[in-house]
Amino acid sequence: MTWLRRGEGVITWGVAAECRTSGEARFSDASTWWRNVVRVAAVADEVEVPGSGLICLGSFAFADEPGDSVLVIPRVVVGRRGDRFWVTTIGSAAVETPRLETQDAPEPPVNLVFADGALSGAEWEGVVWEAVLHLNAGELDKVVLARDLIATADAPIDVRWPLRRLGSEYEMCWTFHVDGLFGATPELLVRREKGLVTSRVLAGTIRRTGDDEHDLTLAATLARSSKDLEEHEYAVRSVAEALEPYCTSMNVPETPFVLHLPNVMHLATDVAGVAHDSGASVLELAAALHPSAAVGGTPTKLAVEMIAEIEGMDRGRYAGPVGWMNAHGDGEFGIALRSAEIDGARVRLFAGCGIVAGSDPEAELAEAQAKFVPVRDSLAGA
Numbered sequence: 001m002t003w004l005r006r007g008e009g010v011i012t013w014g015v016a017a018e019c020r021t022s023g024e025a026r027f028s029d030a031s032t033w034w035r036n037v038v039r040v041a042a043v044a045d046e047v048e049v050p051g052s053g054l055i056c057l058g059s060f061a062f063a064d065e066p067g068d069s070v071l072v073i074p075r076v077v078v079g080r081r082g083d084r085f086w087v088t089t090i091g092s093a094a095v096e097t098p099r100l101e102t103q104d105a106p107e108p109p110v111n112l113v114f115a116d117g118a119l120s121g122a123e124w125e126g127v128v129w130e131a132v133l134h135l136n137a138g139e140l141d142k143v144v145l146a147r148d149l150i151a152t153a154d155a156p157i158d159v160r161w162p163l164r165r166l167g168s169e170y171e172m173c174w175t176f177h178v179d180g181l182f183g184a185t186p187e188l189l190v191r192r193e194k195g196l197v198t199s200r201v202l203a204g205t206i207r208r209t210g211d212d213e214h215d216l217t218l219a220a221t222l223a224r225s226s227k228d229l230e231e232h233e234y235a236v237r238s239v240a241e242a243l244e245p246y247c248t249s250m251n252v253p254e255t256p257f258v259l260h261l262p263n264v265m266h267l268a269t270d271v272a273g274v275a276h277d278s279g280a281s282v283l284e285l286a287a288a289l290h291p292s293a294a295v296g297g298t299p300t301k302l303a304v305e306m307i308a309e310i311e312g313m314d315r316g317r318y319a320g321p322v323g324w325m326n327a328h329g330d331g332e333f334g335i336a337l338r339s340a341e342i343d344g345a346r347v348r349l350f351a352g353c354g355i356v357a358g359s360d361p362e363a364e365l366a367e368a369q370a371k372f373v374p375v376r377d378s379l380a381g382a
């Protein structure tokens with residue numbers, strides 16, 4: 001498993017224990033399981049930085065139904081924070097320090113072919129039209145609709161190949177791999193670190209052209225676009241409202257900044273708060289925030305119902321929380337965007353867009369295509 005950003009984070013091997021769960025109680029099941037593990041664990045942590053000591057990594061389904069979720073305690077963790085490096089071993093009996101051996105470099109996927117997933121592009125545009133009709137009728141303010149692509153190779157794909165590329169090309173994102181779900185997400189649902197709670201909210205997107213000067217003009221257009229600012233405002237409000245009960249004070253900037261990624265630019269807001277003594281873990285905070293308006297919509301309940309009704313596919317763990325947590329309940333959960341599920345020689349890629357009353361289905365399809373780019377390119381040959 002992997003959780004990395006700018007070369008910092010953890011890479012893990014093996015499984016010491018795991019909790020598989022599903023349904024509405026998936027977050028509380030996993031939280032209870034983790035608390036029980038922590039209660040009986042003997043932890044020797046000589047490093048004491050985020051990610052050292054006993055940790056688990058998890059990936060959760062977007063929807064209550066269908067979809068499976070998992071929390072995994074790895075056997076071996078190799079971590080880095082700043083100039084500190086460490087190895088953690090975890091087991092139910094005495095554990096030996098593993099020998100860390102250099103592995104062969106991964107090979108690229110062989111003869112990779114892409115095909116539409118549940119819906120073709122044209123069919124998906126039809127679904128977006130349908131949503132726009134509902135939005136214009138005032139039934140809801142925003143709904144996020146996604147689609148999938150299927151990539152098939154001639155032989156099983158080594159996930160280290162796309163992970164290396166994502167890690168180096170999307171440095172400002174969190175590169176992850178948990179139980180077959182991998183990607184590089186630009187959106188941090190929540191981080192809890194020593195009483196400080198932070199969240200990076202994204203919503204509002206413009207595609208990059210490859211011409212830096214032109215992209216700067218586009219960034220300025222994005223920062224002034226009322227459609228995108230409105231969409232962004234919904235997302236920030238949903239995060240601030242969900243975090244409020246857990247924080248004594250909060251800082252919610254009034255204006256977003258533009259986050260530049262190699263494929264797209266987003267309106268972004270970093271929300272920060274001081275956690276009060278409720279002791280809610282980062283996983284409990286992630287459960288309270290999910291699904292934010294960046295992946296569900298506004299109002300949440302209606303948007304999630306509409307997604308189930310018209311989207312035409314099972315999201316699985318795409319757009320669900322993915323991340324790690326330690327024995328104190330500190331950790332980071334991102335939203336599993338710009339992601340894919342790998343199963344042998346087959347990869348299922350996901351991308352979605354926030355739809356509001358003024359959305360143009362053709363433009364949304366182009367935006368979804370741009371959001372497939374990180375994983376799509378990461379699978380390409382050398």
Ligand SMILES: C=C(O[C@H]1C=CC=C(C(=O)O)[C@@H]1O)C(=O)O
Pocket residue numbers: 144146187202203204205266293294295337338350351352353354355371
């Ligand atoms: C749902 C996705 O992106 C979300 C995150 C950032 C910007 C978004 C947007 O502008 O539509 C989406 O809400 C995705 O990448 O699959």
